[in-house]
Amino acid sequence: MRRPALLAAGTLGLISVLAVSACQPATSDAADQPDADAPITFATTPLGDDPTAANPIDAFAEVLSEETGREVEIRDVPDYLSVVEAIRSDHVDIGIMSGFPSALAVNTGEVDALAAWPGNDDPVSTCLVLADSPVQSLEDLRGGTIAFADQASSSGYFMPVHMLHEAGLEQGTDYEPLFAGGHDGSFVALEQGQVDAACTSTLFPSMTGTDMFPFEEGETRSVGESEPMAIQMSILSRQSLDEETRTLIQDALPQVFSEENAEELGVLAEGTLGVELMLDPEPAVYQPFVDIAAIADVDLSDLG
Incomplete structure (x- = not known):
């Protein structure tokens, strides 16, 4: 299921780079493929280098494939911002992101939030x-x-x-x-x-x-x-994703992130089990991240 690393336009080490690119038109073969027949593509940053350890990203792809009946391909990218850019540019279908990258992506106005898990009262x-x-x-x-x-x-x-x-x-x-x-x-x-x-x-x-x-x-x-976070994790998608695939993924998520798969998913399952999944969350749920980001001199609301 895994494919070679996605060739992004360099490592997007600064949020300002994404802010500029968000204003440019997206061009990709992904939007031209017959979505109902194409594999579901998933961008992620690498999680660990131990070849003897179970990789939760591979486990996620396998379980999502089982639940949707579609092949799932993994595209490795160097950092969180490159995941956002890969989705925004139609290079991949989905990505899993924590709260702030999700807020960054949603505030470009060019990435959809398919689902999100609210945070709990624990420090993150x-x-x-x-x-x-x-x-x-x-x-x-x-x-x-x-x-x-x-x-x-x-x-x-x-x-x-x-x-x-x-x-x-x-x-x-x-x-x-x-x-x-x-x-x-x-x-x-x-x-x-x-x-x-x-x-x-x-x-x-x-x-x-x-x-x-x-x-x-x-x-x-x-x-x-630290304090808790309003949103623990989000599933983001490209806006050109067809409705059939979108619904297929949303319907599969409760089964994917279940107690049965907790051990395989490892760190990816943290904060999702027993938490009510929000489908199609409104941009307003990410406002607390915008407020905290301002302390780091990053205005996420200006990234549209």
Whole structure:
């Protein structure tokens, strides 16, 4: 089911790049294919490099294929913004995104939200330091360097920046950010002493000793946790997706994200089980992300 990496127009490392490209017309063979017969294409960023570990992305594709009766092809892209651009440009049919990339995409006015899972009351981000670090609180990070996953990551950038702001620390003034290109890169930077802290999802510390989190229990500790998120995860689609495929995917999602598939889906199932799925969520549900993004000097509402 997996195909070679999608050739995006370079790594879209800045949200402003997407803002410009969102105003350009989309051209792709995807929109010209007979949708009812074509495979469902799915853009994603890589999740881990351990060849011995089960890949939740592959599991998602397999289960979605079983539930829809359609082949599902995976297209790897380098980062969250490239997922958004691949959907917006009609290169792929769908993508799974956390809250902030979803808000970014929806605010272009050129990407549809097929479904979304509301957040819960749990913190979504944590800032980790090594166990022997002198840092005891977020305030102790003043003057330090902090690793973030990606400039469009909810748990690895936007929510931690908001958390640090609430603690009185502003990016570029009170601390220097290091963008590691992914959560795994943040952990490497912390392990090698390149940064004073790594801000990431609260899910990862529970995966000690795995490819997802390379530390053993007790090697790191948290110095702060963020607020919850309004939306945990969204399924986004290109606007040219035919109605038959759109409905097929929406009907399949409750079966895909079910207790039966929880172990296979791993981190993708977090925050979805037992949570009522919203179909065709209105753009207004993403407004809390727009408000928090402003703290990171990103105005998502201007990306149309």
